[in-house]
């Protein structure tokens with residue numbers, strides 16, 4: 155709706171800046187992300203973002219935690235998009251603060267599209283994704299010369315065989331590269347079973363890193379064959395990143 159009165163108003167100052175906040179520790183927020191926060195009138199955040207970074211903002215800054223508004227965890231993307239557009243059209247500088255990087259399973263580009271369709275100027279500041287930093291904070295490199303020449307990051311939100319799954323788990327089992335799974339704790343047993351069924355050696359090293367970059371950070375190292383049982387036994391919950399491949403033993 156370019157040219158509508160609303161978009162004219164937003165062009166007078168209202169903007170939306172998506173900030174990838176890193177895995178949780180505000181020390182891992184970028185300098186550009188911090189600068190955007192320091193200039194914000196409104197911050198729309200969710201629960202995996204580095205919330206401690208909000209403590210130093212002046213009191214006039216409105217903070218909207220979309221995980222806390224009624225039906226929070228399931229606040230629809232449409233509601234969030236509408237919120238961003240509404241505040242920007244009112245002439246405010248809106249920061250949309252997310253965990254990790256906004257474009258890694260963060261629905262960030264949906265928000266960019268919604269803002270652009272509404273004629274709201276939009277900027278994206280990359281963040282440190284948990285896909286790489288959670289293993290790294292546990293001492294696990296996703297690549298290592300002579301051990302792994304690459305890594306694949308997939309969502310475990312729906313398990314192998316689920317009608318909505320588009321991941322070729324058998325191909326991943328043969329890939330010879332490190333496999334990093336986000337949102338894969340609830341589905342971990344199904345994922346490791348599918349990989350082993352497809353020929354991955356159950357003795358392949360594997361690890362889970364939970365609560366990365368928080369004081370509560372925990373790591374479980376195991377093999378693909380026993381990782382799911384160990385995670386249950388040690389009561390590891392989300393948020394956690396799963397790493398599968400020989401690098402997990404380094």
Ligand code: SAH
Pocket residue numbers: 177178202252253254255256257258259260282283284285288335336337338363364365366367368392393394395
């Ligand atoms: N955009 C985020 C990912 C969002 S999906 C990023 O780039 O990191 C949410 C998943 O990210 C969680 O289920 C978990 O797998 C992972 N995750 C996010 N923050 C994490 C943290 N501090 N420690 C471990 N895993 C984390």
